Every structure is written in C-alpha cells, then in structure tokens.
Amino acid sequence: MKQYLPHKTPHSERFTPFLEQGKTQRPLYRGLFNYIQQRILSAELPAGSRLPSSRELADLLSLSRNTVKQVYEMLQAEGYIETRHGDGSYVSPQLTLSRRTTQRSPGPHTRPIRLSAKSEQLEQIRPLYQQHKQQLLLPAVPALDQFPWQQWQRSVTHASRGMKFHTERDFMGEAALRTEIAAYLTATRGIHCDMRQVMICSGSQQGMQLAFSMLLNPGDRVLVEDPGFPGIDGAISNAGGIKLSIPIDRNGFRTDIALHHQQDARLAFITPSRNFPMGYTLSLERRLQLLEWARKQGCCIIEDDYDSEFRFDGPPLTALQGLDGEHSVIYSGTFSRILHPAMRLAYLVLPPALVDPFNRMRGFMDGGLSALPQLALADFMARGIFSSHLRRxxxxxxxxxxxxxxxxxxxxxxxxxxxxxxxxxxxxxxxxxxxxxxxxxxxxxxxxxxxxxxxxxxxxxxxxxxxxxxxxxxxxxxxxxxxxxxxxxxxxxxxx
Structure with a gap:
C-alpha cells in the first residue's frame, strides 16, 4: 500500500523547521538535502512515503525548482528515494529504519564499540601533558620568533618547483634529505653511517613505534631510564614489551644495576647525551659497558639523542652509535625541538642489518611521508641555514x-x-x-x-x-x- 503524505498542511509542518533554520546553511541545496536526509533516517519520513513534487516544495520553501530538483537527484543517487515515472518521488521502500533521534549522541540501544586489549593497557599508563602555545615556561619549546621564516619559505618554494615531475617514492624517505642528515651527523656527532641507513619519520614517537614493533615480542623486556620520558611507555606497551625502570645518577644510566641483574632484556632505550628531564650525561665508562652488553647478548640499543645539539660548555659529545656502535645502536633524532614543533620530521639511523627489514615494514605501516617538507628541509640544510640557525x-x-x-x-x-x-x-x-x-x-x-x-x-x-x-x-x-x-x-x- 502506498503511504501518501496529506497534500497541504502536513507538508508545511514537515518542512517548517527548514523554513526557520535550514535556510541559514549555505549552499541552500546542501541544507535542504541534509534536512530531508535526517528526516528519512529518523523515520519521520517513513519508507514508501511520497514526497512533495519538486514544484510544490520549491513554492513552499521559496526556492528555485532547480535547487529542489538537484536535492532530489542527490537523494536518489544515495539511495534515499526513488522516482516513479509519472507518479512522483518516494522514500525508498527498502529502508527499514527504526525511529531514532537525529542527535549525534549514541542512543540507549547503541552498543559501545569494543576496544582492543592494547587500548585498555594504554589507559593504565601515565597520561601525557597537553601543550598549549599560550603557556609560559613550557619545556622543550624552541624560540619560534627566531626561526628564519623567509629562508624556510624560499626552501619550500624551491621544493615545490622540484616536485613538478617528482613521482618517486622511497619508504625510507627522500634521498636528498637522508643525504643531508647523514653528512650532518657524521660531521657533528661522530656517527658512522651513509644515507642508506637513514629513515625519515613523522616524529620520534613514530620511530619508536616502528622500532619496538620490529624488535620486541610480547613479554620481552626493555631497559629504560628512571626518571625518563613517559611518552615511551605507550610505544613499549603497544609492542607488548615489559618496561624495566633503571635508576640514574649524575653519571647517567646505572649500568651496574641494569646489566648485572637484567641479562634477559632484549632492548635498551636511553638518552646518553642528556637524560630527560635531569640533564645527566652518560659517562664514557658506562657507554662502553652498554655497548659491550649489546654485542655479547645480541641486543639492540635505541639512542634517543635528546637535546644533544644544545650543549653549552663545549661541542656535542660523540654519539653512542659513533663509539663502535654502528651494528648494535639505532640512533634517533628529531627536528621539532631544533626548528619548530609543527615540523613533524624525525629520523632513525639503522644498523646495516636492519635496513631491509625496517624498509619492508615501513611500506606496510604508512607507505612513507609527504615529499614537500622533506625536500624543503633538504634544501634548508644544503644552503647552510640549518647549521647557522643551530649555532645562533x-x-x-x-x-x-x-x-x-x-x-x-x-x-x-x-x-x-x-x-x-x-x-x-x-x-x-x-x-x-x-x-x-x-x-x-x-x-x-x-x-x-x-x-x-x-x-x-x-x-x-x-x-x-x-x-x-x-x-x-x-x-x-x-x-x-x-x-x-x-x-x-x-x-x-x-x-x-
């Protein structure tokens, strides 16, 4: 049986809210489409019911008939209504919708989405502080007013021109940026690497997520500094690892505790140049002990080179990776603290044996990053602006x-x-x-x-x-x- 909406008054009643509110939305056709769509989804316009003709609805709402016809065509294309030749437009009979509110909040009969066990584990981890630009004395915020914006814009323009016919994609990142990073690290941090070992990430957190997922099995133990950066907790938990908190002193990570009592650890995550937040530097003796442990146990060390560029009492110390750690250390660095927090570019320097496995995983993980910011940063570094800014x-x-x-x-x-x-x-x-x-x-x-x-x-x-x-x-x-x-x-x- 056809369900006819009465010809005059109910039409007015049904569309009165649109007359009062819907016309404020621009463009008008989108406002009318959304209005009718929600009436159908809420079953206020039930399946099989007849809609006003396009001419009638246009007169009622003081709209052009073309606008109403466009709305009806959109509704038909998405399956909400069907048009019967010579008989008008009807709400699709196939829509068996229960009456519900049009509010966006879930109703009483809506089942909550079930989260994974990993997400429940994350609820047990210390929450991270949210940063707001208007806050004063916030740690890890660079001098944004000193950033060479004109030079950066020049590099962005140069990169955009170079992208005109740029179709190559490398999961490891843009070759030009990786080459600049390798040269910079070799000259300033004593790192032994070439560009093939450098992987570009969207931030240090992404790099850690990738590294832990590649190196840890559920239940594997990870040595970390205590106190230390809490953001690493989620990455370890997500990979199923178990964090072993090792105390630090003024000489840094306590290798006497970590290596003598935790021989079954699979991985160590440390900040040898400057512990966060204390600022302690790992002594040379402990650096060598840690490297020896990694070699003998077949373990890996992740070296987060936090704030190494800003050592005031002399040049930056040689990185742990540069102390014969090329085959056991993953070196992690970022540009967000040096240049700008919104510049979500970081990198890993991988041991040669890990390059292919990490490259393969990266392809499945996100397929690589946008080329433009990478090429802009490569030009920024090649022209010497990066090094000059860093010195200032x-x-x-x-x-x-x-x-x-x-x-x-x-x-x-x-x-x-x-x-x-x-x-x-x-x-x-x-x-x-x-x-x-x-x-x-x-x-x-x-x-x-x-x-x-x-x-x-x-x-x-x-x-x-x-x-x-x-x-x-x-x-x-x-x-x-x-x-x-x-x-x-x-x-x-x-x-x-």
Missing part, C-alpha cells in the same frame, strides 16, 4: 638559561635549587623536602604556566620533588612574567 640558538639558549638562573636565585632566595646540567632547553629546580610539586603545578597551570612537576617523570624509583621550567622559547620579559605568576603560588606552599 645554542648561544641564545645559553643566555636565556643564565637569565633564568639569575632570576630564580634572586626571586626565591635559594628555595629552588638548580640541578646542574651542561645544556638543554629547560632547567630542573628541586623543591625543599615535603613540598608536593604536582599540587603546585596544578595551580600554576590555572594561571597560564607550562611548568611540569619533576615527580611526574619517575616510574619505580623514589620520586624527587621539583619543577621543570622551560626557557628556550621565552625572552627575558616572558621569563619574568612567568616567574611573577609562580612566585605567590610557591611562597604559599613554602609557608604552609
């Missing part, structure tokens, strides 16, 4: 660190004790015993500060209370403004 930032950050230390000493009168480090983009300041750094940071975030609690970076080891204060991206005026916001909050806790 090293001097600038050293000046900003000195100013921060000076101001903290004057304002807080020794109640914040600096933990010495030879470089970086943030400072660690220890609080007096009994002061809860997390409570302080919760309050500072409310006033626009990006300071982080030191205790957040500890896992199994007894946490020290302190504040991780960024200075790299802030001039003297903004450092002063940030410390002025911190002062009353900290004084309140110190007096309590």
């Amino acid at each position: 930032m090293r001097k600038l950050y050293k000046t900003r660190r000195s100013y921060l230390l000076q101001q903290v000493t004057q304002i807080f009168n020794g109640q914040l004790r600096w933990e010495p480090s030879d470089g970086g983009m943030h400072g660690v300041f220890l609080l007096p015993p009994g002061i809860d750094d997390k409570t302080i940071v919760e309050q500072t975030m409310k006033v626009g500060l990006g300071i982080r609690p030191l205790s957040y970076y500890y896992d199994k080891q007894p946490a020290r209370s302190g504040l991780v204060i960024g200075f790299g991206g802030y001039d003297e005026a903004r450092i002063d403004a940030g410390l002025a916001l911190l002062k009353p909050i900290l004084e309140h806790h110190l007096k309590s």
Whole structure:
C-alpha cells in the first residue's frame, strides 16, 4: 500500500523547521538535502512515503525548482528515494529504519564499540601533558620568533618547483634529505653511517613505534631510564614489551644495576647525551659497558639523542652509535625541538642489518611521508641555514638559561635549587623536602604556566620533588612574567 503524505498542511509542518533554520546553511541545496536526509533516517519520513513534487516544495520553501530538483537527484543517487515515472518521488521502500533521534549522541540501544586489549593497557599508563602555545615556561619549546621564516619559505618554494615531475617514492624517505642528515651527523656527532641507513619519520614517537614493533615480542623486556620520558611507555606497551625502570645518577644510566641483574632484556632505550628531564650525561665508562652488553647478548640499543645539539660548555659529545656502535645502536633524532614543533620530521639511523627489514615494514605501516617538507628541509640544510640557525640558538639558549638562573636565585632566595646540567632547553629546580610539586603545578597551570612537576617523570624509583621550567622559547620579559605568576603560588606552599 502506498503511504501518501496529506497534500497541504502536513507538508508545511514537515518542512517548517527548514523554513526557520535550514535556510541559514549555505549552499541552500546542501541544507535542504541534509534536512530531508535526517528526516528519512529518523523515520519521520517513513519508507514508501511520497514526497512533495519538486514544484510544490520549491513554492513552499521559496526556492528555485532547480535547487529542489538537484536535492532530489542527490537523494536518489544515495539511495534515499526513488522516482516513479509519472507518479512522483518516494522514500525508498527498502529502508527499514527504526525511529531514532537525529542527535549525534549514541542512543540507549547503541552498543559501545569494543576496544582492543592494547587500548585498555594504554589507559593504565601515565597520561601525557597537553601543550598549549599560550603557556609560559613550557619545556622543550624552541624560540619560534627566531626561526628564519623567509629562508624556510624560499626552501619550500624551491621544493615545490622540484616536485613538478617528482613521482618517486622511497619508504625510507627522500634521498636528498637522508643525504643531508647523514653528512650532518657524521660531521657533528661522530656517527658512522651513509644515507642508506637513514629513515625519515613523522616524529620520534613514530620511530619508536616502528622500532619496538620490529624488535620486541610480547613479554620481552626493555631497559629504560628512571626518571625518563613517559611518552615511551605507550610505544613499549603497544609492542607488548615489559618496561624495566633503571635508576640514574649524575653519571647517567646505572649500568651496574641494569646489566648485572637484567641479562634477559632484549632492548635498551636511553638518552646518553642528556637524560630527560635531569640533564645527566652518560659517562664514557658506562657507554662502553652498554655497548659491550649489546654485542655479547645480541641486543639492540635505541639512542634517543635528546637535546644533544644544545650543549653549552663545549661541542656535542660523540654519539653512542659513533663509539663502535654502528651494528648494535639505532640512533634517533628529531627536528621539532631544533626548528619548530609543527615540523613533524624525525629520523632513525639503522644498523646495516636492519635496513631491509625496517624498509619492508615501513611500506606496510604508512607507505612513507609527504615529499614537500622533506625536500624543503633538504634544501634548508644544503644552503647552510640549518647549521647557522643551530649555532645562533645554542648561544641564545645559553643566555636565556643564565637569565633564568639569575632570576630564580634572586626571586626565591635559594628555595629552588638548580640541578646542574651542561645544556638543554629547560632547567630542573628541586623543591625543599615535603613540598608536593604536582599540587603546585596544578595551580600554576590555572594561571597560564607550562611548568611540569619533576615527580611526574619517575616510574619505580623514589620520586624527587621539583619543577621543570622551560626557557628556550621565552625572552627575558616572558621569563619574568612567568616567574611573577609562580612566585605567590610557591611562597604559599613554602609557608604552609
């Protein structure tokens, strides 16, 4: 049986909401299409019911008939309605839809999507802090106002012209950028590699995800520093690995604990140049012990070269990979902290034996990255702009660190004790015993500060209370403004 909508009044009632609200959407045909689509999906226009003719609906809504005809054609193309020659348009009889709300929230009978066991494991891991550009004294933020934008735009323009007939795709990344990175690392970090060993990633996190998925089986153990970067926890968990937190001291990763008691570990993830967040450097003796362990056990070391470029008291130290670690060390670096956080480009330097397996996995993983930013960065490096910018930032950050230390000493009168480090983009300041750094940071975030609690970076080891204060991206005026916001909050806790 045909279901006819009554000819006059119900038509008006059905489309009154569109007359009041739908006409505000542009273009009009899209607004009318969405309106009718939702009425059909909610079963307000039931299957088999007749729609007004295009002329009738156009007159009712004060629209052109062509607009209504276009809407009906779209509805028919997507299967919502069917047109019967000489008899008008009908809601498709095949649509057996139960009446439901048109709201986007799930209804009472909607079953929730089931997540995997891996996703449930991630819920147990420390959540990462969200970064906001308006926050002051946020760690790991570069001096964005000092970035050579005109030079970068020139490189982007050069790269876009070169892409005109660029059809090659290499899962490892653009050859031009990989060549520049290999030359840079050989000259500045003592790394032994050629461009064939360099893989470009969309960020250090992606590199870690790939490395752990390639090197770990479920249940394999990974040695990590404690305190350390919490972002690595999710990558280890996702690969089914088990994290073994090893304490550090002023000489870095405690190899006396890690290597003597954890011989069954499959992998070590460390930051030998500068531990995050403490800034400690791994001693030469421990570096050699770690390399010897990797060779004897057939294990791999992932060297995250965090902030190695910003060593203020001399040139960067030789990377662990350069100390005869070419066959057992995966070296990881990133451009987001050197240049710009939005520049999601990082890289891995792989041991020769891992190049083919990683290349094969990368093809299945994402098929490689966009060529334009890679080619732009390659030109940026080839013209010497990258190295020049790096030298300027090293001097600038050293000046900003000195100013921060000076101001903290004057304002807080020794109640914040600096933990010495030879470089970086943030400072660690220890609080007096009994002061809860997390409570302080919760309050500072409310006033626009990006300071982080030191205790957040500890896992199994007894946490020290302190504040991780960024200075790299802030001039003297903004450092002063940030410390002025911190002062009353900290004084309140110190007096309590």
